[in-house]
Amino acid sequence: MTNHDTGHEAGNELATQAPGALPDKFADPGHPEHHDRLGDNDPKANKKAERQVVVLFAVSVLATLGFLVAYFTLPPGETPESMLRSNLALGLGLALSLLGIGLAAVHWAKALMNDHEKSEERHVQRSSDENRAGAVAALKDGAEDSAIGRRGVLQGAMISALALFPLAIVVPIVGNVGGDWNVSKFRHTMWKKGTKLATDPTGRPIKAADVTIGSVFHVIPEGLEEAEHPLDEKAKAVVLLVRLDPADLNEAEDRKGWSYDGIVAYSKICTHVGCPVALYEQQTHHLLCPCHQSTFDVANGARVVFGPAKRPLPQLPITIDDEGYLIAQSDFNEPVGPSYWERLK
Known part of the structure; x- marks a missing residue:
C-alpha cells in the first residue's frame, strides 16, 4: 500500500468518527516524492557545480589575501578619510572571505551531495552501542558521499580557504601585541x-x-x-x-x-x-x-x-x-x- 493510499484511508477513518473526537494516531505521510537534480543524471552539470564550489572557495582565498594586504598597506591613520578607507577594505575582505566559505559549503551540500530525505524514529538519549557504530558508519558514508577524496581540485580549494581564513583574525591580534596598552592616559x-x-x-x-x-x-x-x-x-x-x-x-x-x-x-x-x-x-x-x-x-x-x-x-x-x-x-x-x-x- 502506498503512502497516498494510507493517507486516504486515514482520512476516511477520521471522517467517520464522531465530531470532536480525536484519532489515536495519524498515518505517517512518508517522504515527498524525490526529484533528481540536473547534476544527478548529467555528468557535465555535476562537473559545473563542482567548478562553482571551487570558484567560491577561491573567492574566499583571494578575499583573505586582500584583507592581509589591506591590513599592512592601509593603516587607519589620523583622518576620517583614512579610517574610512581602512575599515572599508578590512570589512569587505573579511566579509567576502567568510561569505565565500559559507556559500561554497552550502552549494556543495545542495548540488553535489546526496539529497535524498531520510528520517529515523526518536529514541532514548543514550544510543545503544549498535546505533553508535551505525552513526560512525553514517559519518564515513557522508564523507564518501561528499566525494572529497575523488575531487582533488575541490579538496585543495577547500583546504586553502579554511587554512588561510584564520589569518584574517590572527594577524590583527598578533599585530596588536606589544601595542599601547597604557590605560592611564x-x-x-x-x-x-x-x-x-x-x-x-x-x-x-x-x-x-x-x-x-x-x-x-x-x-x-x-x-x-x-x-x-x-x-x-x-x-x-x-x-x-x-x-x-x-x-x-x-x-x-x-x-x-x-x-x-x-x-x-x-x-x-x-x-x-x-x-x-x-x-x-x-x-x-x-x-x-x-x-x-x-x-x-x-x-x-x-x-x-x-x-x-x-x-x-x-x-x-x-x-x-x-x-x-x-x-x-x-x-x-x-x-x-x-x-x-x-x-x-
Whole structure:
C-alpha cells in the first residue's frame, strides 16, 4: 500500500468518527516524492557545480589575501578619510572571505551531495552501542558521499580557504601585541589651568557674555589642532557648555567654585558606553544620550536620572580670564567616559 493510499484511508477513518473526537494516531505521510537534480543524471552539470564550489572557495582565498594586504598597506591613520578607507577594505575582505566559505559549503551540500530525505524514529538519549557504530558508519558514508577524496581540485580549494581564513583574525591580534596598552592616559585630557574654552569645530574662544541662559555650546580646548594626535585628544576632551539661571543651579559644597554665573561645563562623553551626549532640554535641564537614553540632570551635578549610565558626567571646573573668556581651572574632576579595568570609580 502506498503512502497516498494510507493517507486516504486515514482520512476516511477520521471522517467517520464522531465530531470532536480525536484519532489515536495519524498515518505517517512518508517522504515527498524525490526529484533528481540536473547534476544527478548529467555528468557535465555535476562537473559545473563542482567548478562553482571551487570558484567560491577561491573567492574566499583571494578575499583573505586582500584583507592581509589591506591590513599592512592601509593603516587607519589620523583622518576620517583614512579610517574610512581602512575599515572599508578590512570589512569587505573579511566579509567576502567568510561569505565565500559559507556559500561554497552550502552549494556543495545542495548540488553535489546526496539529497535524498531520510528520517529515523526518536529514541532514548543514550544510543545503544549498535546505533553508535551505525552513526560512525553514517559519518564515513557522508564523507564518501561528499566525494572529497575523488575531487582533488575541490579538496585543495577547500583546504586553502579554511587554512588561510584564520589569518584574517590572527594577524590583527598578533599585530596588536606589544601595542599601547597604557590605560592611564584616559585619566587625563588636554584641559589644564588657563586653557580657553573654544567652539567646536571652529576653535573660536568663548566669552562668558556670549553665553545666554538656556544656550548650549559644543566645546573643545583651544589649540586642539596643534596636539600630536588631535582626534584622540578631542575624543577625550569634548565638553558641553550650558548656562542656567544661577537660582536653578544646585551645586555641592566642594563644587561651588567650579561654575561661573550659572555656566557649567560637563564632559560630552556618556559614562555608559561613550556615546556623545548632546540633547539638552532647557525646561527640565536634562541632558540626553541618544544611544541608550541615559539622562543627566545638569542642574544637579549631571547626576543620572534615567537610563543605564551609573555615574554622573565628569565636570570641568571653569572661570574667566581678565578679558572675559571662559577658561578651565584644571582638568576634569575624574576620568571621562565609561569604566575601564584600572578605574577606581
